[in-house]
Amino acid sequence: MSIIESALNKANKVEHDSNVHLNTQSELKVNSDNPRLIYNNSDCKINSIIDQQTNKEIVEIDFTRLTSLGFVDPNDSNTQAIEEYRNIKRPIVNNAFGKGSVGINRANLILITSSLPGEGKTFTAINLALSIANERDKKVLLIDADVARPSISKVLGIEPRLGLIEYLDNEGILFSDILVDTNIAGLRIVPAGKTHKHSTELLSSNKMALLVEELSSRYPDRIIIFDSPPLLAATQGEILAKLVGQIVLVVEAEKTLQSMVMESVNKLSTCDVVLAVFNKSKGNTGGAFYGYGYGYGYGYGNYAN
Ligand SMILES: Nc1ncnc2c1ncn2[C@@H]1O[C@H](COP(=O)(O)OP(=O)(O)OP(=O)(O)O)[C@@H](O)[C@H]1O
Numbered sequence: 001m002s003i004i005e006s007a008l009n010k011a012n013k014v015e016h017d018s019n020v021h022l023n024t025q026s027e028l029k030v031n032s033d034n035p036r037l038i039y040n041n042s043d044c045k046i047n048s049i050i051d052q053q054t055n056k057e058i059v060e061i062d063f064t065r066l067t068s069l070g071f072v073d074p075n076d077s078n079t080q081a082i083e084e085y086r087n088i089k090r091p092i093v094n095n096a097f098g099k100g101s102v103g104i105n106r107a108n109l110i111l112i113t114s115s116l117p118g119e120g121k122t123f124t125a126i127n128l129a130l131s132i133a134n135e136r137d138k139k140v141l142l143i144d145a146d147v148a149r150p151s152i153s154k155v156l157g158i159e160p161r162l163g164l165i166e167y168l169d170n171e172g173i174l175f176s177d178i179l180v181d182t183n184i185a186g187l188r189i190v191p192a193g194k195t196h197k198h199s200t201e202l203l204s205s206n207k208m209a210l211l212v213e214e215l216s217s218r219y220p221d222r223i224i225i226f227d228s229p230p231l232l233a234a235t236q237g238e239i240l241a242k243l244v245g246q247i248v249l250v251v252e253a254e255k256t257l258q259s260m261v262m263e264s265v266n267k268l269s270t271c272d273v274v275l276a277v278f279n280k281s282k283g284n285t286g287g288a289f290y291g292y293g294y295g296y297g298y299g300y301g302n303y304a305n
């Protein structure tokens, strides 16, 4: 049995500890009864419920709050944002599952990156995940691999808990321990976990390589989205780029220099597919609209877009 299969099996057996220990310290603390949960600080809002049938914890994402922050509303199928993310996800999903997937190694593993901080990687990663998970037959795993400056959990309102770093750093922590179920049936999250001084080494480790290989080969029906650090500010983005089959390079419109984009593209040459998304471009609605969309694409091999 693979590490992921056994982890998922264990996850199904994990009984949620209804006496989750809350302490008032801000430092992270592993709950030994339920190793999936760590720390708890005093002002942390618990926003999860226990599924009575499966006895599993389900984190409730507050869509009203997300929508107010500019994210797509998965319950609304007709907004301009939803339509634009449809356009963004179509080639990605087609490359992963459709005819386009032929010959792309690990086509279901997608890295979201950018040249510089703040261009909209996390925004794009979450919107893409919501958009794909909203399709009835699609499953998405959203992994916060920006382990130095994680923000997926914060944006989605998930309280701090075990994540990728703890999994990579501890033999005793299983993949199931870091998987978070959400109130969208097709969406699961892997938080980044606690910051670690050797996070670069952990992301380059055999354990990480084994994990991505298993995620790709054992779960080819699932889209795995990795949020990453910016390419020109840290080496971790480049390390992650070698592990995936498709890359979305987020480019902040009217801000990121073309030379920077080209420098980033050069760092991504190991990946079969690199798609560029223009983010924060002013649309035709008087400049107030923050848009997204494929402005242009870079590709390698036969998969140029
Ligand atoms: N298209 C958009 N429309 C509205 N807000 C956006 C858009 N893109 C990004 N933002 C906002 O801009 C800010 C920066 O975006 P985000 O956190 O996604 O960038 P990032 O590339 O992940 O940054 P970092 O490198 O620090 O991780 C956030 O407040 C986000 O909500």
Ligand SMILES: [Mg+2]
Pocket: 121, 122, 123, 146, 151, 227
């Ligand atoms: Mg980010």
